[in-house]
Amino acid sequence: MKTYQMFIGGEWVDAVSGATFDDVNPYTGEVFARVQKGDDKDADRAMADAYAARKPWSSTRSLERSLVISKAAQVLEESRMEFAEVLTAEGGSTFGKAMFEISQTVDLLLTAGADAKRILGETFHTDPRKLSMTLRRPKGTVLAISPWNFPLILSMYKVAYGLATGNTVVFKPSSETPVIGLKIGELFERCELLPGALNVVTGPGSVLGNALIDDDRCSYVTITGETSTGRIVAQRAAAGLKECTLELGGKNPLIILADADIDYAVNAASFGAFMHQGQICMSVGRVVVEEPIVEEFAAKLAEKAASLPAGDPTIPETVIGPLINEDQVKKVDGYVQDAVAAGAKLLAGGKYEGRVYQATVLSNVTRDMRAWQEEIFGPVAPVLAVADEKEALEVANDTIYGLSAGVITPDLEKAIYLAEGLEVGMVHVNDASIDAEASVPFGGSKWSGQGREGGRYSLDALTELKWVTIQKEKRSYPF
Ligand code: NAD
Numbered sequence: 001m002k003t004y005q006m007f008i009g010g011e012w013v014d015a016v017s018g019a020t021f022d023d024v025n026p027y028t029g030e031v032f033a034r035v036q037k038g039d040d041k042d043a044d045r046a047m048a049d050a051y052a053a054r055k056p057w058s059s060t061r062s063l064e065r066s067l068v069i070s071k072a073a074q075v076l077e078e079s080r081m082e083f084a085e086v087l088t089a090e091g092g093s094t095f096g097k098a099m100f101e102i103s104q105t106v107d108l109l110l111t112a113g114a115d116a117k118r119i120l121g122e123t124f125h126t127d128p129r130k131l132s133m134t135l136r137r138p139k140g141t142v143l144a145i146s147p148w149n150f151p152l153i154l155s156m157y158k159v160a161y162g163l164a165t166g167n168t169v170v171f172k173p174s175s176e177t178p179v180i181g182l183k184i185g186e187l188f189e190r191c192e193l194l195p196g197a198l199n200v201v202t203g204p205g206s207v208l209g210n211a212l213i214d215d216d217r218c219s220y221v222t223i224t225g226e227t228s229t230g231r232i233v234a235q236r237a238a239a240g241l242k243e244c245t246l247e248l249g250g251k252n253p254l255i256i257l258a259d260a261d262i263d264y265a266v267n268a269a270s271f272g273a274f275m276h277q278g279q280i281c282m283s284v285g286r287v288v289v290e291e292p293i294v295e296e297f298a299a300k301l302a303e304k305a306a307s308l309p310a311g312d313p314t315i316p317e318t319v320i321g322p323l324i325n326e327d328q329v330k331k332v333d334g335y336v337q338d339a340v341a342a343g344a345k346l347l348a349g350g351k352y353e354g355r356v357y358q359a360t361v362l363s364n365v366t367r368d369m370r371a372w373q374e375e376i377f378g379p380v381a382p383v384l385a386v387a388d389e390k391e392a393l394e395v396a397n398d399t400i401y402g403l404s405a406g407v408i409t410p411d412l413e414k415a416i417y418l419a420e421g422l423e424v425g426m427v428h429v430n431d432a433s434i435d436a437e438a439s440v441p442f443g444g445s446k447w448s449g450q451g452r453e454g455g456r457y458s459l460d461a462l463t464e465l466k467w468v469t470i471q472k473e474k475r476s477y478p479f
Contacts, residue, residue, distance in 0.1 A: 003034040004178070006042065006202055007185030009049035010195020015203070016041035023178055026092040026322040026355055027313055033090070035178040038203030043170075043211035046199040050141045050168040051217040053196030058138045058166040060194070066116040069160055071191040073109035076102065083152065083183060091148055091177045092322040092355075094313045097276050104436065105153045111438035111455065112160035119165060119459055131470040136463040138166035139243075140219030143212050145205065145233070147225045148176035148324055149279045149377075154247075155184055157442075158222045161458035163188075163197060170199045170218070172209055174225075176324055178202040205229065213237055220462065223247070224281075227375075227401075227447045234450075245451035245461050247443055249375045250403030251285040252433035253396035255418060256297060257389060257409035258290035265408045266300045272406060272432030273381035274308060274359045277323055281448075282404040282426075282434040286372060287383045288392045294385040298363040301381060302347035305359035320379060322355035329355050332378030336360055339371040339382065349379070367398065375401070389414045393421045402446030404433040425452070 003020065005012040019037035024030070036042070057065075076083065084098035093101065124132040144158035155173055162169040173181025185200035201208060205225075213221055213236045221237045223230060224247040237244045254272055256265045272284030289297050313321035323329050329352055336350050339362050349360030357378055365372050365382040372382050386392045396405060396418075404426040407418045419427045425444040428435050436442055439455030451461055 001031060001033060004036070004182050004202075006036045006038060006046075007182060007189070007198070007200040008042070008046045009199065010189070015039065016045070021175065023090050024325075025089050026324050029354070033179050035182075035202045038201045038208045040207070040211035042201050042203065043208055043215060046170045046201045047141065047212065047215045047217045049196040050170045050199050053168045053194060054138075054140055057163075057168050057194050057197045060166070062117045062119065065164055065166065066113045068188070068191050068193050069109055069116060069164055070113035072160070072187050073106045073113065075187055075190050076109065077106050079187075083180070086180050086183060087152060088313050090179055091151055092313055092324060093276070094318045094321045095316045096319070097321075101150055101153050105156050108153060108156050108438040109160050112164045112458075115161070115439075115455060115459055116164035118456070119463060129471065129473050129475070131472065133468050135466045135468055136459075137466060139462055139464055140167060141217055142167045142169050142462060143218045143221045144169055144171040145209055145221070145223040145225065146171070146173050146181070148174035149276065149281070151177035151180045152184070154224045155181060157453045157458065159184060159198060161453070161462055162222075163193070165459055165462040167220075167462055168197050170201065170212055172201055172203070172205070172212060175202070175204060209233070210236060213242070214240065216240070218242065220244070222453075222461075230449060245453060246449040247281070247453060248447065248449040249401060250281045250283070250444060250448050251373070251375050251399050251401040252282055252404045252406070252424070253286045253288050253422075254284040254406040254433055255389075255392045255396060255408070256287065256289045256293070257392070257407075257411065257414060258292045259411055260293070260408040262293055262297055262300060265297060266304055268406060268408060268432040269301050269381060270304045270308070270359075272434055274305065274320060274379045275434060277320055277357065278379040279324065279377050280434055282436070283377075284381065284406065284433050285375060286396070287381050288386055288395055289383055290389075290392070291385045291387055294363075294383065298347055298361060298383045301383070302361040305348040305361050305381070308359050310356050310358060320356060320359055323357055323378060326355065328377065329357060332357050332376055332380060335371040335374070335376045335378070336362065336380060339365060339369045342366070342369055344369065344371070344382070367395065373399065389418060393418055397421070397423045400447040401444070403444035403448035404428070404435075406431055406433040424448075
């Protein structure tokens with residue numbers, strides 16, 4: 001078993017305290033790696049090195065930054081299996097999910113590399129006696145905090161765009177998936193990134209994360225995680241008047257109208273609810289179905305759920321791998337048992353072995369059930385019947401969350417009505433709620449977060465806008 005060090009100032013170092021913690025394989029329950037348990041002293045060291053690298057990194061040509069990030073795409077592509085093994089060993093990714101995540105991350109790196117050359121200002125043709133323009137400058141040192149569920153791509157949104165915009169980055173991965181974070185450090189080291197431009201520190205969010213947010217040298221915070229965590233982080237950052245990008249939880253509806261192709265809708269719901277065991281912010285968490293087809297739809301979804309191969313994520317055919325930890329297994333089961341006790345019908349699943357929870361379908365669900373209201377982060381599809389698209393919209397919007405949604409119908413008029421009315425950051429018509437691309441505005445509204453990531457939206461978020469004027473002839477002042 002390997003012990004990993006942190007990546008600070010271009011060097012691999014132990015935590016100042018010498019403390020480490022175990023990184024556990026969620027399928028086998030065995031310790032996969034030992035990792036440094038950083039605290040406020042390590043936060044100080046990482047921030048100091050990132051701060052010192054600010055000037056040299058922000059004054060590089062955009063071509064230089066672009067080349068490093070594009071090279072990282074190439075090295076990642078060549079090291080697929082190495083990254084996939086870690087995604088499975090510490091994060092419980094099935095082989096298919098790991099490959100999908102790596103491909104998406106390669107695309108993201110290529111896009112961010114190209115975007116490094118697209119940091120644009122504007123000119124304002126308002127007064128012929130002056131040149132008036134905007135410049136974009138890096139924020140300074142960006143703190144990136146990421147979750148465990150898609151630990152490679154979600155970290156890379158922050159790291160790649162942080163570097164592309166000329167910021168230096170201090171990056172804290174989740175303690176469930178610290179090694180993939182450290183491998184991001186290794187990836188950029190292999191691409192000869194300027195030492196100190198990226199620093200990867202590992203340790204508990206409550207200690208290390210807080211110290212990093214509080215540090216005066218940190219200029220901006222970007223976090224992906226639970227809504228409850230986002231609220232704590234945003235409040236802390238606000239105390240230092242630091243801006244944040246918050247990518248938080250979701251309880252995403254998939255609306256299926258009566259004219260939908262039922263088999264297609266079943267496939268969309270199954271992918272949306274069960275991909276990566278339902279542990280995706282964009283997972284389908286509520287299936288809203290028009291009354292005339294609800295029974296047939298739910299029966300077919302249950303049949304499909306029962307057919308999905310579950311178990312060892314290292315077997316390429318496995319679709320349902322393990323949940324991330326024991327607590328999550330108990331939590332997911334609690335939601336299912338509560339719903340059944342309150343009158344929901346268990347059509348499939350509801351059982352687990354070790355940490356592998358079977359794909360589960362609940363029908364006869366009501367809006368007051370916890371399984372309907374709260375983010376479960378497990379492979380559970382609760383199905384609720386509605387009378388028409390108006391009720392579907394009202395039900396779908398009845399939540400604190402507003403991340404993503406799917407709508408299945410061939411009727412474009414109804415699709416547009418729903419796409420416009422849904423209180424979410426992303427809507428996919430004739431698709432599940434899970435989708436992401438490197439250059440689109442990714443993010444949510446309501447308690448699913450604030451700000452957008454990807455493409456020019458990341459360029460805007462991670463740069464400071466400055467208005468500059470140059471007076472071409474002397475101005476006559478009133479006094
Ligand atoms: P989490 O909130 O437990 O942890 C996220 C990160 O925050 C981790 O690195 C953690 O160490 C850190 N953290 C925790 N407390 C902190 C504190 N006080 N200060 C600073 N950092 C702290 O989330 P998770 O369990 O890793 O991820 C699952 C959650 O993330 C789900 O709610 C999911 O919906 C959400 N998520 C959202 C998106 C999105 O783009 N909107 C994407 C993926 C996951």
